[in-house]
Amino acid sequence: ILSKRIVVLSGDGIGPEVCQEAVRALKAVADKFGHEFHFDYQLMGACAIDATGDPLPASTLDACRAADAVLLGAIGDPKYDNDPTAKVRPEQGLLRLRKSLGLYANIRPVTAYEQLLEHSPLKKDRIQGTDMLIFRELTGGVYFGEKGRNEDGSAYDNCTYSRFEIERIAHRAFRAAETRRGKLTLVDKANVLETSRLWREVVQEISLQYPKVLVDYLFVDNAAMQVILNPKQFDVILTENMFGDIISDEASVIAGSLGLLPSASIGDEAALFEPIHGSYPQAKGKGIANPIATILSAAMMLEHFGLPEEAASVRKAVDNALEQGVLTPELNAKAPYTTEQVGSFVAYGI
Amino acid sequence: ILSKRIVVLSGDGIGPEVCQEAVRALKAVADKFGHEFHFDYQLMGACAIDATGDPLPASTLDACRAADAVLLGAIGDPKYDNDPTAKVRPEQGLLRLRKSLGLYANIRPVTAYEQLLEHSPLKKDRIQGTDMLIFRELTGGVYFGEKGRNEDGSAYDNCTYSRFEIERIAHRAFRAAETRRGKLTLVDKANVLETSRLWREVVQEISLQYPKVLVDYLFVDNAAMQVILNPKQFDVILTENMFGDIISDEASVIAGSLGLLPSASIGDEAALFEPIHGSYPQAKGKGIANPIATILSAAMMLEHFGLPEEAASVRKAVDNALEQGVLTPELNAKAPYTTEQVGSFVAYGI
Ligand SMILES: CC(C)[C@H](C(=O)O)[C@@H](O)C(=O)O
Ligand SMILES: CC(C)[C@H](C(=O)O)[C@@H](O)C(=O)O
Numbered sequence: 001i002l003s004k005r006i007v008v009l010s011g012d013g014i015g016p017e018v019c020q021e022a023v024r025a026l027k028a029v030a031d032k033f034g035h036e037f038h039f040d041y042q043l044m045g046a047c048a049i050d051a052t053g054d055p056l057p058a059s060t061l062d063a064c065r066a067a068d069a070v071l072l073g074a075i076g077d078p079k080y081d082n083d084p085t086a087k088v089r090p091e092q093g094l095l096r097l098r099k100s101l102g103l104y105a106n107i108r109p110v111t112a113y114e115q116l117l118e119h120s121p122l123k124k125d126r127i128q129g130t131d132m133l134i135f136r137e138l139t140g141g142v143y144f145g146e147k148g149r150n151e152d153g154s155a156y157d158n159c160t161y162s163r164f165e166i167e168r169i170a171h172r173a174f175r176a177a178e179t180r181r182g183k184l185t186l187v188d189k190a191n192v193l194e195t196s197r198l199w200r201e202v203v204q205e206i207s208l209q210y211p212k213v214l215v216d217y218l219f220v221d222n223a224a225m226q227v228i229l230n231p232k233q234f235d236v237i238l239t240e241n242m243f244g245d246i247i248s249d250e251a252s253v254i255a256g257s258l259g260l261l262p263s264a265s266i267g268d269e270a271a272l273f274e275p276i277h278g279s280y281p282q283a284k285g286k287g288i289a290n291p292i293a294t295i296l297s298a299a300m301m302l303e304h305f306g307l308p309e310e311a312a313s314v315r316k317a318v319d320n321a322l323e324q325g326v327l328t329p330e331l332n333a334k335a336p337y338t339t340e341q342v343g344s345f346v347a348y349g350i
Numbered sequence: 351i352l353s354k355r356i357v358v359l360s361g362d363g364i365g366p367e368v369c370q371e372a373v374r375a376l377k378a379v380a381d382k383f384g385h386e387f388h389f390d391y392q393l394m395g396a397c398a399i400d401a402t403g404d405p406l407p408a409s410t411l412d413a414c415r416a417a418d419a420v421l422l423g424a425i426g427d428p429k430y431d432n433d434p435t436a437k438v439r440p441e442q443g444l445l446r447l448r449k450s451l452g453l454y455a456n457i458r459p460v461t462a463y464e465q466l467l468e469h470s471p472l473k474k475d476r477i478q479g480t481d482m483l484i485f486r487e488l489t490g491g492v493y494f495g496e497k498g499r500n501e502d503g504s505a506y507d508n509c510t511y512s513r514f515e516i517e518r519i520a521h522r523a524f525r526a527a528e529t530r531r532g533k534l535t536l537v538d539k540a541n542v543l544e545t546s547r548l549w550r551e552v553v554q555e556i557s558l559q560y561p562k563v564l565v566d567y568l569f570v571d572n573a574a575m576q577v578i579l580n581p582k583q584f585d586v587i588l589t590e591n592m593f594g595d596i597i598s599d600e601a602s603v604i605a606g607s608l609g610l611l612p613s614a615s616i617g618d619e620a621a622l623f624e625p626i627h628g629s630y631p632q633a634k635g636k637g638i639a640n641p642i643a644t645i646l647s648a649a650m651m652l653e654h655f656g657l658p659e660e661a662a663s664v665r666k667a668v669d670n671a672l673e674q675g676v677l678t679p680e681l682n683a684k685a686p687y688t689t690e691q692v693g694s695f696v697a698y699g700i
Contacts, residue, residue: 080541091541121476121579142492142509147544154512155548159492162504189592191431191441194497198505217431224600225608228471228578242539246596250574258575278572 003036004305007067009060011045012090013279014289014339015073021291021343022071022298025317028350029302029310040067044097045075045090045279055093061100064270069301070101072274073294078281099139102267105169106136106244107176107300108276110231110251110261115322119256119331122228127254132234133180134251135173136244138265140165141195143241161195161240166202172266173238174210183214183235187223187243199240220247227251252276257330259290262297264304271304273297287338290328292318295346317349353386354655357417359394359410362440363629364639364689365423371641371693372421372648375667378700379652379660390417394447395425395440395629405443411450414620419651420451422624423644428631449489452617455519456486456594457526457650458626460581460601460611465672469606469681472578477604482584483530484601485523486594488615490515491545493591511545511590516552522616523588524560533564533585537573537593549590570597577601602626607680609640612647614654621654623647637688640678642668645696667699 008023010016023039030037042060049055055075064070075090097103112120112130120127145158177184186203188196200217207215218226220243226233227247231254239247252261258277265272275293283289295318302311321327326345329336337345358373360366373389380387392410399405405425414420425440447453462470462480470477495508527534536553538546550567557565568576570593576583577597581604589597602611608627615622625643633639645668652661671677676695679686687695 076541089541095542121472123471123473126471143542145506149544149548150510152512154510155544156495156508156510157543157545158506158508160500160504160506162502189595191426191439192445192493193507194499194505195507198499221595221599224574224596225603228600228603242592243596245539245571246574246593249571250578250600253575253578 001034001036002305002307003038004068005038005040005066006301007063007070008039008041009044009070009072010041011073011075011279012047012077013074013281013284015045015075015279017285017287017289017339018275018291018294019071019073021339021346022294024343024347025295025314025350026298028347029314032313032350033307033310044072044093046077046080048093049088049090053088055088055090056096061097064097064101069304070270070272071294071298071301072272074275074277074279076279095143097272098265099144101270101272102139103265103270103272104137104139104165105172105266106138106263107266108134108136108248108261108263110134110254112254113256113260113322116256116260116331121253126229127231130231130254132231132237132251133176134237134244134248135169135176135239136248137165137169137240141241159195161198163198163202166199167206170203170206170238173236174206174213177213177236178210181235182212183216185234185237186215186217187220187237187239187247188217189220189243190217191219195240203238223247224250248276257290259293259328259330260296261293262300264297264300266304271301273301287340288329288336289339290330291339291343292321295343313350314346317346320349321345351384351386352655352657353388354418355388355390355416356651357390357392357413357420359392359420359422361395361423361425361629362397362427363424363631363634365395365425365629367635367637367639367689368625368641368644369421369423371689371696372644374693374697375645375664375700376648378697379664382663382700383657383660394422394443396427396430398443399438399440403438405438405440406446411447414447414451419654420620420622421644421648421651422622424625424627424629426629445493447622448615449494451620451622452489453615453620453622454487454489454515455522455616456488456613457616458484458486458598458611458613460484460598460604462604463606463610463672466606466610466681471603476579477581480581480604482581482587482601483526484587484594484598485519485526485589486598487515487519487590491591509545509592511548513548513552516549517556520553520556520588523586524556524563527563527586528560531585532562533566535584535587536565536567537570537587537589537597538567539570539593540567541569545590553588573597574600598626607640609643609678609680610646611643612650614647614650616654621651623651637690638679638686639689640680641689641693642671645693663700664696667696670699671695
């Protein structure tokens, strides 16, 4: 039997509710396939600030380091958002966690689910068949550059990228493209930014090692249009941290609900899995949060563990929920199911 | 009679064709209303590099400084795009022009034209009635910060904003919101960036002077979703240079064609008007480029000159072209008109 330690960072808002359903799915997988998953619940985000004053307590970080994988719900609380002077914020916990664990590759699949095309704000013929995989660099760039205030009251944020930071994620993106449709699109702003020119140089160099992958380059402003105008043109998208934040959230609208989209954040020694949606505090405790994104994040975790069959069984159970309309209100307004009902249906189907 | 000097920077690709039609419209306005417009054609962009080695020759800049307004077509040539080592690029001309003329406020209206709703990639009910005005800061931020390479081969781009840079465009955006639906949305990434926190502080302060304007704040990743999910929620959007580049191009998909969207770039002493589309080199000389975005940019120029009636007559003529389907192929595939036919129809209707 396979044994894995999973740290669960339920976080804030709807985080705990959706994590509970992903854990339910993982337990169903353990039962069915005879594995052992140990769940260790730790604090991060606003809940950790409330409890300890620190959005990422040392005990949480230690537990994550020792774990085989981390499952994250969502973090964030509106009480911190409109206070630009707040010194401690939930997001700092997440950013420090990414950096400390070296989670440099954020990977987000975006697919248009056949059963849910009508829920998309985009017309059906534009999105049907969309299947892209976005690689966002997650531990570099302007997020982690020097930042502060100057004496004259101005503010600054510095963006830096080294060749190494670009190379390691680029190799992952190229390898993914090889197993998919063989296309990689680098999104940058090489007509303006020096860091983008370095990205383009490094990617051009690396592309020689992947002769089967067709590479193209898009400026980020153009990419922001193309993702909506013609999402089917994309296979693998590779981009830096800030652009990836924007473009991947933009692309998420294709699916018709944020509640469907999982992500993996991978490093050479650690891996974290989380839905792309936020903590959605207005929905907290109402049973209306869609657990599917978190459940599919757990499926990505299983793939990361080298358990493709187990992952496939989770995906099949999710497909079945989509098929049968066992869905939370945003996708099934007429006869909605609760978070727990959706989670139980999926777990039962595993 | 009113007399104005207008510098025309036709630029590259389809730039000359679309400028010609905007000039035709301006001449029709001059005739009808008894004004005098002098047109002075100057080089900028790839055409200027080809002719002089410099994307913004001194003579061009001098002419722009002396003019009452600048009309720009588009710049850019693919031969520069995939060569990250090219030292001279067309875009440098545009960036230097913006900086030299102090064009700090880029203003882009995005409307869903009733006649063209079917051309949008978005579903009709999502976009019908959309009417937003985007204020993008244009002479600061990462575009104009220090950039370069370090000895270890890494690259950097620095982003800086001063209070003054934020204040002057914020006041313009608030004043615009007062004359519209009274809502202003600041798009930033204040949960990560120090410059964004400064933007939020300054906008919060300034908002006290505009008690009739309702202010809200959106993180740029969320904004990238909201622009597609629910564009009608926006009235005035205010944002920094890089985010404005991305979000305004993204929002342009709502209209169903890039060829419809004008922009103004305004400073305290100069003003430039240009379509938001690029130089579209594949279409050059084919008569298929839509001149409406450039013609509507000329209408914004007329408003800037304090000629609202004249601007309205241009807009009415454009509406008529939309109504009658006198449109280039991307909007009228069955019975398309050429660039010149559309331009002549509009000019005739003025
Ligand atoms: C919460 C925030 C710091 C974070 C980011 O910008 O990376 C989030 O938007 C995300 O994409 O995971
Ligand atoms: C050509 C490029 C430098 C420019 C920019 O990024 O500002 C363009 O995309 C624009 O939006 O006008």
